Amino acid sequence: MNRRLAALAEPLIFKLFRHKVPTGHTLILERQRIYALPTRFGLVYAAMLLVMLLGAINYNNSLAFMLTFLLASTGIISILYTYRNLAHLQLRSGKAAPSFAGKDARFTVLLHNPDPLPRYALRLTAAQAEPRLTDIAAADTAAVELSIAAPRRGRLRLGMITLSTTYPLGLVRAWAYVNLDMQCIVYPRPGPRLALATAPNFHEGDHAGSAMGSDDFLGFRAYLPGDSPRHIHWKALARDLPLLTKKFTASETQDLWLDWSLLPAVDDETRLRILCRLVVDAQRASQAYGLRLPGVEIMPALGALHRHRCLQALALFGEPQS
Amino acid sequence: MNRASTATAFRPEVLIRMLAVLGLVVAPQLPRLPPWLVVVSLAFAAWCYFITRRSLKLPSLWLRILLSTLLLMAVYAHYGTLLGHDVGAALLIAMLALKLMEIRDARDIYITVFLGYFLIIVGFLFSQSLWMAAYMLVVVTLLTSVLIDLNRTRLTAIGSNLRLAASMLLRALPLALAVFVLFPRISGPLWGMPKDAYDGMIGLGKEMAPGLISDLIQSDAVAFRAGFDGPIPPPRQRYWRGPILWQTDGMAWRTGHSWNPVSRSGPPPLVTSGDAVTYTVTLEPHNRRWLYALDLVAAAPPEARIAPDFLLLRAAPLRERLRYAVTSYPDGVASRLSVTERQRALQLPVRGNPRARALAQEWRRRFHDPATIVQQALLMFRNQPFIYTLHPPAIAGDFVDRFLFKTRKGFCEHYAASFTFLMRAAGIPARVVTGYQGGELNPIGNYLIVRQRDAHAWSEVWLDGHGWTRVDPTAAVAPERIDLSIDNRLQDIGDAVRFELPHAAWLAALWRETHFAWDALNNKWNQWVLSYGVARQADLLGWLSLGGLSWQNAAILLLAAVGAVLVGMVIFMLKRERQAEDAIVRAYQAFCRKLARRGLSRRSYEGPVDFAQRVAAQRPDLAGQVHGIIKLYTALRYGANQTPAALDMLRRAVRHFRP
Numbered sequence: 001m002n003r004r005l006a007a008l009a010e011p012l013i014f015k016l017f018r019h020k021v022p023t024g025h026t027l028i029l030e031r032q033r034i035y036a037l038p039t040r041f042g043l044v045y046a047a048m049l050l051v052m053l054l055g056a057i058n059y060n061n062s063l064a065f066m067l068t069f070l071l072a073s074t075g076i077i078s079i080l081y082t083y084r085n086l087a088h089l090q091l092r093s094g095k096a097a098p099s100f101a102g103k104d105a106r107f108t109v110l111l112h113n114p115d116p117l118p119r120y121a122l123r124l125t126a127a128q129a130e131p132r133l134t135d136i137a138a139a140d141t142a143a144v145e146l147s148i149a150a151p152r153r154g155r156l157r158l159g160m161i162t163l164s165t166t167y168p169l170g171l172v173r174a175w176a177y178v179n180l181d182m183q184c185i186v187y188p189r190p191g192p193r194l195a196l197a198t199a200p201n202f203h204e205g206d207h208a209g210s211a212m213g214s215d216d217f218l219g220f221r222a223y224l225p226g227d228s229p230r231h232i233h234w235k236a237l238a239r240d241l242p243l244l245t246k247k248f249t250a251s252e253t254q255d256l257w258l259d260w261s262l263l264p265a266v267d268d269e270t271r272l273r274i275l276c277r278l279v280v281d282a283q284r285a286s287q288a289y290g291l292r293l294p295g296v297e298i299m300p301a302l303g304a305l306h307r308h309r310c311l312q313a314l315a316l317f318g319e320p321q322s
Numbered sequence: 323m324n325r326a327s328t329a330t331a332f333r334p335e336v337l338i339r340m341l342a343v344l345g346l347v348v349a350p351q352l353p354r355l356p357p358w359l360v361v362v363s364l365a366f367a368a369w370c371y372f373i374t375r376r377s378l379k380l381p382s383l384w385l386r387i388l389l390s391t392l393l394l395m396a397v398y399a400h401y402g403t404l405l406g407h408d409v410g411a412a413l414l415i416a417m418l419a420l421k422l423m424e425i426r427d428a429r430d431i432y433i434t435v436f437l438g439y440f441l442i443i444v445g446f447l448f449s450q451s452l453w454m455a456a457y458m459l460v461v462v463t464l465l466t467s468v469l470i471d472l473n474r475t476r477l478t479a480i481g482s483n484l485r486l487a488a489s490m491l492l493r494a495l496p497l498a499l500a501v502f503v504l505f506p507r508i509s510g511p512l513w514g515m516p517k518d519a520y521d522g523m524i525g526l527g528k529e530m531a532p533g534l535i536s537d538l539i540q541s542d543a544v545a546f547r548a549g550f551d552g553p554i555p556p557p558r559q560r561y562w563r564g565p566i567l568w569q570t571d572g573m574a575w576r577t578g579h580s581w582n583p584v585s586r587s588g589p590p591p592l593v594t595s596g597d598a599v600t601y602t603v604t605l606e607p608h609n610r611r612w613l614y615a616l617d618l619v620a621a622a623p624p625e626a627r628i629a630p631d632f633l634l635l636r637a638a639p640l641r642e643r644l645r646y647a648v649t650s651y652p653d654g655v656a657s658r659l660s661v662t663e664r665q666r667a668l669q670l671p672v673r674g675n676p677r678a679r680a681l682a683q684e685w686r687r688r689f690h691d692p693a694t695i696v697q698q699a700l701l702m703f704r705n706q707p708f709i710y711t712l713h714p715p716a717i718a719g720d721f722v723d724r725f726l727f728k729t730r731k732g733f734c735e736h737y738a739a740s741f742t743f744l745m746r747a748a749g750i751p752a753r754v755v756t757g758y759q760g761g762e763l764n765p766i767g768n769y770l771i772v773r774q775r776d777a778h779a780w781s782e783v784w785l786d787g788h789g790w791t792r793v794d795p796t797a798a799v800a801p802e803r804i805d806l807s808i809d810n811r812l813q814d815i816g817d818a819v820r821f822e823l824p825h826a827a828w829l830a831a832l833w834r835e836t837h838f839a840w841d842a843l844n845n846k847w848n849q850w851v852l853s854y855g856v857a858r859q860a861d862l863l864g865w866l867s868l869g870g871l872s873w874q875n876a877a878i879l880l881l882a883a884v885g886a887v888l889v890g891m892v893i894f895m896l897k898r899e900r901q902a903e904d905a906i907v908r909a910y911q912a913f914c915r916k917l918a919r920r921g922l923s924r925r926s927y928e929g930p931v932d933f934a935q936r937v938a939a940q941r942p943d944l945a946g947q948v949h950g951i952i953k954l955y956t957a958l959r960y961g962a963n964q965t966p967a968a969l970d971m972l973r974r975a976v977r978h979f980r981p
Contacts (some may be wrong), residue, residue: 041432044580047437050441058513061640062852063446063455067462069501071439073494076888080895081490120476133475138965143428160459168486169469170432 004072017119021160023179029163030321033176034086036079042171045075078169085119086174089136096158096184098308098315100276104147105184107158112141121167127159150186153272154317158182187311190280191273255300256282256289259308272314279314283307292315332428334374335473340431341367343464344418347438350454351411356400359412362393363419367964370422389422393602411444428472438465452847462814465486466627472805493895497887502854504880506873525608526564527755530779531574532721535756535874536712536733541774544612545758546605547845549769555599555616557856559635559652560773561780561792562614564757566631568666572674573721575739575754577743578666589628590658592620593789594651604849606647611635612758617792623647631753632656632665643853657789667751667784675722676744682747692750692785697742703737703798706730707914708823737795738779751784755792767842788803845931905969913951913976930955944981951975 001223022033038046049072056064094108107126113119113136124129129146136142140142148154164175258278263271282289283302289309296317298310344367353358373380381389393416401409418437424430442465467480474483522543547560564667569578572867598620605613613626613634623646624626626636626724634648659667685695707730714731717724722743725736732740738754745752759778761770780794850858868879914924917937924933934952938945954972 043430048613050442052440055443057508059447059508060507060855061450062854063450063458064443065496065505066455066502067443067446067458068850069438069498069505070462070491070494074490076497077490077494077891079893080892084896095419102470123474135475167470167473168490169466170473171469206435229900297370308408 019144021177021179023181025181027178027180029089029091029093029176029178031087033178034083034174036083036172036174039166039171039173042075045071045171049075062314075169075171079172079174081168082165082172082174083165084117085122086163086176088114088124089119090114091161091165091178092161092303093180093182096182098185098187099150100187101150101153103150105150105156105186107146107182107184109144109146109150109161109164109180109182110141111136111144113137113139115139117238119165123164123166125164144314149179150184151270153186153188153317154319155183155316156186158184175232185312185315187315188269188272188276189299190277191270191276193281194239222259256287257292257300258289259292260294261292268318272317276311276314279307280311326435331707332431332472333477335477336431336468337374337425338371339471340434340468341371341422343461343468344438346461346464347441347445348415348418350449350457351764353416353440354408354448355412355415356397358396359415359419361401363415366419366422370425370860371596374425380426382424386420386423389423401750407444407447408769410440411924413445414441431468431472450852452844454853459491462493466491467818469784493891497884497891498886500883501880501951503862504876506858506876506884507854507859518519525606525610526772527610528577530567530576530754530756532714532733532735533740535735535777536714538777539712539733539775542664543774544606544774544841544844545608545772545774546603547769547771548601548603548761549762549767550599550601552599554763554770555652556767557614557918560647560770561755561778561794562618562761563617563619563632563634563755564614564760565612565755566633566782567754567756569669570671570739570743571917572671572743575740575742578669589630589632590700591789592618592632593657594620594653595655596647596651596653598651600647600649601744602645604643604845604853605640605641606848607641609639609641611637611639611971613640613644613646613648615648616652618652618654618656619648619650620654621649641778642855643848644934645853655789655791659784661791663673664751664784667753668749669748670743670747674718675747677727678722678740678744679747681726685744686748692748694749694782695750696745696785696791699741700793700795700798703795704740706734707734708737708799710734722926734779734796738781740794741793741941742781745781745783752781753780759794764838764841764845766838768846769845771841785853811924906955906972908961909969909972909976910955913979914953916979922981930959940956941981947975948978951979 007139026261049068049232051090052064052068052071055061056068069188082141091111092110093235096105096107099105101247109124111119111124111134116138118138118140119136122134122136123131123186124134124146126148129148131196132144134144136143146161148156148158148160158180160177161177161254162177256278260271260275261275266274273293276294279289279291283306286302288300289301289310291298293313296313298306324365338906348363372378375900394413396418397409397412398404401412403409404413408601418434418441421430421434421437426865439462442461445454445458448664463484464487467483470483470486524538524539524543526543547932565577567575567577599616601616603614612634613623619628619634622634625644625646629635680694685698689695689698709731710733711731712733714733714736715729717729722740724745725732725740742752742754756777756779758772758776759780761772763769764771777920778796780792780796782790782792807931826939863876914933917924918942922940924938928936930952934948939949941948951972952977954968958968958972
């Protein structure tokens with residue numbers, strides 16, 4: 001609305017009051033946290049009133065005086081309306097759903113209006129997020145979802161939010177900075193599905209020397225079209241032997257171990273992305289899977305929670321445990 | 323920053339509302355605008371509407387520049403100038419219409435709405451009537467609601483935005499009034515006024531020619547109002563003196579040289595008889611230097627002086643409503659005639675009107691005595707078939723001759739001019755006096771309303787031994803003119819004038835009552851709102867014992883008042899949510915008090931629900947009511963139902979609770 005003026009004044013105000021930006025999961029907008037400045041329409045309005053006043057003085061026209069003063073007073077009273085539209089709002093952090101890198105992370109901010117007056121056209125802005133507009137009925141709560149681009153895996157903080165409004169006349173903008181201390185997990189961007197030539201056999205339990213008693217390897221048989229690529233004996237292929245398919249006792253219900261060390265020698269981020277893709281695919285195929293990263297081991301299982309544990313482990317890989 | 327990135331879209335409905343409101347803004351100006359401009363503006367509005375509705379492309383910049391240039395040139399061609407009120411208003415409307423051609427986003431709507439506000443103030447230069455003020459207040463509310471529309475998240479019903487706009491304006495009113503009263507007024511314009519600034523003002527001029535006064539008579543506009551301290555003089559004494567016309571070319575009469583510096587001497591002594599009348603006149607601006615007063619004025623208000631022919635003159639043309647107190651002697655006579663005045667009062671054109679001259683010479687031969695000659699002339703008007711009409715036939719050539727001997731249909735100006743001509747031709751010093759005659763009594767407020775339709779012209783003749791004597795030849799033709807007002811609604815061309823006869827019908831009486839009440843209201847409006855200027859402000863501050871403030875102190879006073887009103891507004895508006903909370907508690911306390919009076923006091927440790935159960939156990943008859951109230955109270959207090967409607971219900975329930 002008033003980008004130009006905001007561009008001048010806001011950073012200054014922000015710098016001055018940066019240390020005062022309230023932080024917490026539940027915040028109430030108190031008087032001293034709300035700032036207000038005229039928008040550029042407010043400035044044009046003021047200039048118009050000045051010209052009107054000069055005209056009224058020149059023509060000594062009582063109604064012109066009256067209209068000028070009435071409009072000026074309305075402009076001033078609108079500051080109170082605008083301010084009141086923000087005052088005493090309660091903000092709470094809501095859901096911060098995990099997302100994949102490259103997609104948008106969605107933070108839900110809960111705005112509660114404790115007053116018998118409805119609030120209108122509240123604008124919520126976060127850095128790099130599309131501003132959201134919302135109304136809140138009297139004594140009601142509105143959930144506002146902010147979408148922020150999540151370029152990298154790891155933790156994404158929502159950071160400071162600006163809650164602002166120009167309601168009702170657009171002549172004044174009142175705003176407040178809040179930090180709801182929200183963060184979400186950003187999973188690695190799912191990598192490409194491995195080319196047949198490079199995919200390791202995650203069912204081979206013995207090669208890593210770990211406890212993989214559940215994998216009952218029976219032997220090989222000749223490859224038939226339609227066999228799952230996961231069951232192809234890739235090492236044989238590497239040794240120029242004819243294509244073989246591994247046979248297991250538990251056959252298709254066999255657990256998967258998605259193992260960092262089984263992946264071809266690519267950089268860490270690519271490995272994480274490949275593992276991410278495998279987790280997603282395994283979950284989608286309803287096949288129990290476990291995850292093994294350096295220093296992390298998650299026993300095979302299925303389900304949304306399990307998927308989240310695995311993906312979170314991938315997201316936070318390499319970060320100091322907090 | 324480029325525009326696209328800051329652009330805020332608006333909903334097409336908002337545009338439609340704005341166009342409708344702009345139509346209302348412009349409506350009062352329509353009669354003054356050239357018709358082609360109205361058509362062009364309407365076309366542009368329709369174009370703007372279709373562009374938005376159909377998401378069409380805006381006209382290109384070049385087309386807009388071309389249209390702007392064409393429109394500017396057309397306005398210039400129409401008015402022949404670019405300076406003045408009418409042109410200013412037309413240009414502003416043209417600008418508004420052109421602005422409609424480039425409405426792209428919310429920003430343009432803001433600018434257009436601001437132009438609308440500006441146009442309203444321009445409208446006030448043309449009319450400041452009560453109607454106009456009320457109408458424009460509604461339009462301002464509507465314009466403001468368009469701004470609210472722009473700031474809504476979604477399209478809302480017009481009603482709710484209008485209510486908000488109205489309540490905002492209502493809350494702004496105390497502040498606006500404080501500033502209106504205290505903002506220092508200065509006299510005189512800051513810069514030059516356009517030439518046509520005072521064109522709208524009507525009234526008598528310095529010249530009387532056939533047709534000028536009868537044109538004025540068509541107008542119901544108020545010339546002035548006069549409030550009397552004592553009894554109001556009867557109609558026969560209500561001659562309001564205006565410009566005195568000395569010089570004639572046989573047809574038109576002019577003031578002549580009476581205002582040159584030589585005649586700056588005071589008036590001749592006034593021979594007074596009868597009672598003095600003291601009254602206060604509120605004169606509408608007429609852009610002339612003279613003020614009106616009853617014949618003959620004895621004491622001038624401080625802002626004017628009395629000229630030798632007893633006209634009240636001020637230094638500058640009157641361009642704002644003026645209120646002044648005067649004292650007059652209705653029976654007073656000016657009793658001195660200087661040599662130059664006698665010469666001027668006998669001036670006639672060298673030739674023309676031979677028959678009138680011959681008639682006057684004959685009278686002079688036969689009667690000698692001026693008073694008898696005057697009588698003779700009046701008898702002629704009375705006895706011969708002269709008709710008093712607003713629409714006399716046009717006269718070419720010898721005006722007096724044709725009128726006296728041929729057409730015999732005329733208006734007061736015809737009679738006064740011919741009579742004075744005859745007197746001069748008969749050697750009697752005479753002059754024409756223009757002014758107003760009569761006035762309508764407004765019983766509400768007890769004052770006389772004198773309208774333009776009361777404009778009149780009469781004669782004064784010099785009678786040795788008596789002085790200047792008023793003779794009204796019109797009274798000889800149509801005596802009713804003096805007692806009754808002209809009913810100018812029903813005049814047909816060539817017909818004799820009809821007078822407003824007193825109606826017996828109750829409807830007419832009611833109509834007159836309403837009319838008087840309305841005029842009394844207008845009078846107050848004029849006096850207290852429209853003529854609130856330097857003088858009124860000084861009066862008011864003096865009354866508040868704050869008179870004679872320096873401008874610094876006046877500024878401090880203004881700021882203090884603004885500050886006080888603002889603090890009041892802040893408290894009023896921002897404590898409201900608190901109030902709502904308090905209201906719940908207050909209602910509950912009232913409920914507890916009512917029970918305490920019946921011996922059922924709430925114990926300090928008792929919560930509302932426990933208390934209700936105890937009350938219900940002791941007074942089963944109250945159980946239903948008590949549980950209802952407590953349910954409402956807990957819902958309001960602890961969150962289940964915190965709406966204003968619920969609070970209302972709680973309050974009502976407690977009010978009707980009679981244990």
